Amino acid sequence: MPTNVPPQYYEAETRFRKAKTTEEKIAILEEMMILMPKHKGTDKLRVTLNQKLKKLKEGEDEKKGGKRQTVSVPREGAAQVTLIGAPNVGKSQLITSMTKATPEVAAYPFTTRMPVPGMVVFEDVQIQLIELPAITESSMEVWVPEIIRGSDLLLIMLDLASSDLLDCIDPIIRQLEKHHIFLVKEIPPEEEQKVSVGYMRTMLLGNKVDHPDASANLELFQEWLKNRFYFFGCVSAQDPSTLTLFAKNLFDALKIIRVYTKAPGRKFDKIDPVILPAGATMVDAAKTLHKEIAEKFKFARVWGDGVHDGQQVAKDHILKDGWVLEFHI
Ligand SMILES: Nc1nc2c(ncn2[C@@H]2O[C@H](COP(=O)(O)OP(=O)(O)OP(=O)(O)O)[C@@H](O)[C@H]2O)c(=O)[nH]1
Ligand SMILES: [Mg+2]
Numbered sequence: 001m002p003t004n005v006p007p008q009y010y011e012a013e014t015r016f017r018k019a020k021t022t023e024e025k026i027a028i029l030e031e032m033m034i035l036m037p038k039h040k041g042t043d044k045l046r047v048t049l050n051q052k053l054k055k056l057k058e059g060e061d062e063k064k065g066g067k068r069q070t071v072s073v074p075r076e077g078a079a080q081v082t083l084i085g086a087p088n089v090g091k092s093q094l095i096t097s098m099t100k101a102t103p104e105v106a107a108y109p110f111t112t113r114m115p116v117p118g119m120v121v122f123e124d125v126q127i128q129l130i131e132l133p134a135i136t137e138s139s140m141e142v143w144v145p146e147i148i149r150g151s152d153l154l155l156i157m158l159d160l161a162s163s164d165l166l167d168c169i170d171p172i173i174r175q176l177e178k179h180h181i182f183l184v185k186e187i188p189p190e191e192e193q194k195v196s197v198g199y200m201r202t203m204l205l206g207n208k209v210d211h212p213d214a215s216a217n218l219e220l221f222q223e224w225l226k227n228r229f230y231f232f233g234c235v236s237a238q239d240p241s242t243l244t245l246f247a248k249n250l251f252d253a254l255k256i257i258r259v260y261t262k263a264p265g266r267k268f269d270k271i272d273p274v275i276l277p278a279g280a281t282m283v284d285a286a287k288t289l290h291k292e293i294a295e296k297f298k299f300a301r302v303w304g305d306g307v308h309d310g311q312q313v314a315k316d317h318i319l320k321d322g323w324v325l326e327f328h329i
Contacts, residue, residue, distance in 0.1 A: 075128065155232060
């Protein structure tokens with residue numbers, strides 16, 4: 001047995017020995033791979049586990065009569081947001097209203113079987129919004145967790161016309177937990193994170209606010225839902241007047257800012273923003289231009305909200321959305 005594997009690894013190993021189904025064994029092996037630190041002492045074990053995992057997966061694929069399906073969506077734009085929910089809640093309708101994508105919108109469940117990406121435009125920023133196939137207690141496409149894990153924010157759409165909103169959301173939480181994805185209001189600080197768990201920042205989006213029972217249905221679960229997640233808002237995906245703030249809210253929810261850089265003495269156009277996480281500093285912005293600029297710049301000038309035109313600021317000054325930056329080497 002290699003040295004330096006955490007106690008959670010041994011605990012997973014015990015569960016693996018007791019596991020009955022191949023699916024369970026695959027999930028635990030994947031967990032063990034994540035838990036195993038990467039160093040020389042674990043190389044051999046890593047190879048053995050990988051072989052075991054491959055064999056189990058091949059067995060599963062044969063049982064299902066084909067190859068394991070992998071599906072991915074290449075990232076585009078400033079951020080990637082995944083949109084999930086129970087069947088028929090109106091995910092495709094929202095994608096149709098907010099982007100140029102044209103998925104089928106229909107009054108029967110599981111209309112969408114593959115990811116549908118579209119670009120939501122907020123001023124000069126494009127945000128990728130991806131509809132994923134509906135998730136229920138008994139069904140979730142195998143590739144869905146991986147796409148969610150890679151996204152920056154998860155939106156769960158609720159059907160406000162339904163009198164049991166928890167019925168829509170509970171199965172989703174449970175399905176994703178089986179794949180070690182924990183849906184959270186905010187990502188916990190690193191020291192409080194559990195090993196082998198992926199945290200996903202999640203917000204709720206109520207749809208079909210035009211339905212006569214919408215506010216009464218929401219009222220019933222408001223407290224529970226509010227304590228568990230932040231509410232992104234309530235809309236009617238069919239009614240553009242309820243969607244006017246959607247793109248801005250999405251930008252704000254992502255906790256990102258855009259800045260523009262210009263060379264000293266040059267005029268500049270507000271195009272092609274640099275996207276950075278909120279809280280980023282002048283040095284972070286300089287890094288996006290060049291490592292050397294970040295290391296060497298003597299001072300920087302900024303234009304924008306809260307500063308005088310061309311004001312000189314410190315290297316660790318926190319940026320604001322919309323600022324224009326000029327680095328002096
Ligand atoms: N009243 C009302 N109906 C809506 C709204 N949005 C969608 N619908 C209707 O709800 C039904 C389902 O809409 P879809 O957009 O196909 O739902 P979905 O979540 O993509 O469904 P699946 O892909 O099957 O999971 C359709 O009949 C839509 O016309 C809305 O805001 N208000
Ligand atoms: Mg759909």
